[in-house]
Amino acid sequence: MKRLARWMHDALNSTRSVDFLGPLALRLYLAPVFWAAGTNKLDGLLPNAGTVSWFGNPDWGLGLPMPWLMAFLAAYAEVLGAIALLFGIAMRWFSIPLMITMVVAAVTVHWKHGxxxxxxxxxxxxxxxxxxxxxxxxxxxxxxxxxxxxxxxxxxxxxxxxxxxGIEMAATYFVMLLVLFFYGAGRYLSVDHYAARWLRRD
Known part of the structure; x- marks a missing residue:
């Protein structure tokens, strides 16, 4: 039994050399999702345009205060967040505004649908x-x-x-971002990895 436990432990430890694949997969999955959502919002950011009207209208939209500002923040959080996800830049910091947008979307748009x-x-x-x-x-x-x-x-x-x-996808994206917040962008294929190595040299 001890030999089996030891073998299983060693087998799992042998995967540590490729543990960067987990965060990388999350990043590459989420990047196009937020890019599409953010660029669609940017198209309607002109005053009285579709996105701004939808953010502010209480009858057929979200009824949020300061709709232009809220739409602007959501759009740029998603666009810049998508770029950060793709390249692994300041991943833990960018995860925060993206998680906030998912919470707002879940509560204001999706909650009523279950x-x-x-x-x-x-x-x-x-x-x-x-x-x-x-x-x-x-x-x-x-x-x-x-x-x-x-x-x-x-x-x-x-x-x-x-x-x-319903809130299923917003909740799923939130959980994926939460993992990236705690674990970061991963090794090797992220700007964060090489920035951390450069800072440790000083």
Whole structure:
């Protein structure tokens, strides 16, 4: 038993030479997500443009105070954060504003829709009313398509779904960023790694 435990310990220790792959995978996954979100917001940053109006309007938007400033901060946090993720620059510092944007998005945009990104009535963690309403819309949409559309062709590559827009993805991105906050950008393939080595030489 001790030999097995020792072998398992040694086997796990042998992976430390490639432990930079974990943070690298998180960074490369998140970089295009935040780049797309940030650049889309930048397109609407002109006064009274779409992004600013959506941030400020309480009826069909977020109803946030100082909408232009909030949109500006969110857009540049995501764009600059995407660049930091890609190159591993000041990763622990950039994780903070990105995590804040995910919390704000989860609370102001996604919370009312429950947990799921894709509606599934078989799994409901909270706000089940939203999930049930999405299930009703899904059943109605399927019946309309089956009656008036080529349903078999529409679903031959995948099932027809309703986008529930819950907090699932915002929470997932937050957790990924939290890991990067505690572990940093990783060795070798990050600016942070070489900056730290240069600073230790002094």
């Amino acid at each position: 947990w799921q990104t894709i509606s599934d009535p078989m799994m409901c963690l909270f706000n089940c009313g939203a999930t049930e309403e999405a299930a009703v819309r899904l059943d109605r949409a399927r019946s309309i398509l089956q009656e008036h559309g080529n349903y078999d062709w529409l679903t031959q590559s995948g099932s027809f779904v309703i986008l529930n827009n």
